Amino acid sequence: MRLFYCILCIFCFSQTLLAATDNKAIALLKGVEQERLKHKCFRICYTEHREEEGKTVEQIVDFDHGKIRKEHLKTDRFNGMKSIFLGDFLYTMTSYDANSVNLVTPRSTHAYGADIYDPRLIGLTEVMTHTTSVTDCLLYTRRNNFSTQVTELDGKKVHLVVCEDGDDHWEIFIEDHGFRVLRKTLKSPYIDFQIDAEYLNQKILPFPSQVKVIRKEGKEHKTVRFNRTITVTNFEVKKSFPPETFTLASLNLPLNATVTDYRINRTIGYWDGEKLADDPVRISAQEWRELEEKLQER
DSSP: OHHHHHHHHHHHHHHHHHHHHHHHHHHHHHHHHHHHTSOOEEEEEEEEEETTTTEEEEEEEEEETTEEEEEEOOBTTBOOEEEEEOSSOEEEEOSTTOSEEEEEOTTSHHHHHTOOOOGGGTTTOSSOOTTOOHHHHTOTTTOOOEEEEEEEETTEEEEEEEEEETTEEEEEEEETGGGEEEEEEEEOSSEEEEEEEEOOOGGGTTSOSEEEEEEEESTTSOEEEEEEEEEEEEEEEOSOOOGGGGSGGGGOOOTTOEEEETTTTEEEEEEOSSSEESSOOOOOHHHHHHHHHHHHTO
8 A cells, every 4th residue: 555655656746747847848938929929010121041042032021910011122033022911811912013913811822922921930930921820830739748958059058848749859949038949940750940040139139130941851851942041130119100001002003003802803993093993094104104103202
């Protein structure tokens, strides 16, 4: 009887220790979440060098309580792109000289091509989409079997949160000060990725100053899907944005640009310089040029 009691005590103690370890891991992940989500209205600018595509894209993102306006600046290798995400739907304009805008649902193929997402994901996941949240990236609501330990990374003492879920092995290295994610990795049968983040600029916290992402796929992880470096160049907390920021007017559309609603598969209007009209605007060539110049000055 005494032996049974001792075994029971050891079992209960071990279960308590395991629960405490799990609770600490979850607390660390929630700390990261709270730090990343503390700003609700801001502008962030960053460049993304895509090694696998051989191009660098400069991006400007306005974020206001879930509304997102993103602009990919035009370069000699890229035509540029603008998108506005409003929760239930989004507008996408594929290039600066495009004459059309698509209105699509968040789950549509066109929406994923817009490359628009919550910028607070930077450094937390290798695949950023508008359907992914910061909470998703931190796993604790979707996975089990978390543990934590204190270790070193590049000479710093950090917390290592480990998640074992079937064949997936996740590691998240978290700096105690500021709950900063310094590294995140996944090793699984068909996906292997590593994200490394640096926080060298105090003015842009809680965002990292630079993030390097490598994602490999395939049975032997030989296919490099992503090899990218994101560098944050500016971050500014806002009280609010001008009302037109998250409207069609902010896209500086050319005259008579068409807006197609892919939810109902039809054109819903033509841009008349200020709003959508039922029919194209008919003006003289001189008036057309003057109006185009006016739009370009905005």
